[in-house]
Amino acid sequence: MDKMIEHGLLYDFYGELLTDHQKELYEKAVFEDLSLGEIASDEGISRQGVHDLLKRCNKALEDYEEKLGLVKRFYKIKEKVGKIHKLADEGSPSDDTLNMIRKLADEIVEEL
Amino acid sequence: MDKMIEHGLLYDFYGELLTDHQKELYEKAVFEDLSLGEIASDEGISRQGVHDLLKRCNKALEDYEEKLGLVKRFYKIKEKVGKIHKLADEGSPSDDTLNMIRKLADEIVEEL
Known part of the structure; x- marks a missing residue:
């Protein structure tokens, strides 16, 4: 499945388990389709920081699916x-x- | 609903999100119906320690239900x-x- 759609679905099911900050960044990246650079400047953190945070979000969502299998x-x-x-x-x-x-x-x- | 049944149900849905150690203690208390003292001596920790750990498990399970509402x-x-x-x-x-x-x-x- 398309990685983007898959993560969107994972977020629908497990997004509530992320922190507010994680949710905010994740929605900007996945639903508003902003670039890493745009999010970085919005949030006042580095591009790399945004990248790492999103990667951790995806990992967390995948781990929840691994454990609960809701999708x-x-x-x-x-x-x-x-x-x-x-x-x-x-x-x-x-x-x-x-x-x-x-x-x-x-x-x-x-x-x- | 009976607290015990309610927590059993929460555990059915969210137990996989607890750590292995939490799961072990929880199952002894809720499914094997061991006393705090029995679990404490099994695990080599204090009765109070078992009590606190179980309380944290219940809180974690209730928080998951609050967020995901699977039950x-x-x-x-x-x-x-x-x-x-x-x-x-x-x-x-x-x-x-x-x-x-x-x-x-x-x-x-x-x-x-």
């Missing part, structure tokens, strides 16, 4: 929800179809 | 899955029922 879980549940949709789209679903819907719903809880 | 989310999704089940239990579901199932499935993704 991975998100994709798995999204897939199951997609399947429920598809089954519910069958005009008059058979008992088998309804059973599959129930099973998928249970699997969602098991993922949590 | 709260778990209950919300479980409720929606229960509703999907109930709707799928209707023998030959109407279009409205199928729409509700689709809507609930979408709401689950939105909770994530």
Whole structure:
């Protein structure tokens, strides 16, 4: 996956675990797409300082994913929800179809 | 909710974010139900030391829930899955029922 999107997703799930300062810099870099130089001059720190801080943020976010796996879980549940949709789209679903819907719903809880 | 169950649940969701030593003590106290004195003698630290460490663990777990809200989310999704089940239990579901199932499935993704 594109590194930028991947980190954006990690931030969506774990951003609250970063410090306010980390969040501020991270949002400038990833969401406002400012350059290291621009952030450095905004924050009154060196380009290298910004670079190191962002690298530490990415590492922290990746570590959280390694431990909690919320992004991975998100994709798995999204897939199951997609399947429920598809089954519910069958005009008059058979008992088998309804059973599959129930099973998928249970699997969602098991993922949590 | 019972404090013990609540902390057990918090541990299920955030335990991986504790250190190995914290996890060890926590499991002895909450899951093996050992007394402070027993853990203290196992670990070769004081009763007060065990007490403080467990208190810090609980605080850390509560802080994670405050920030990420995974336990709260778990209950919300479980409720929606229960509703999907109930709707799928209707023998030959109407279009409205199928729409509700689709809507609930979408709401689950939105909770994530």
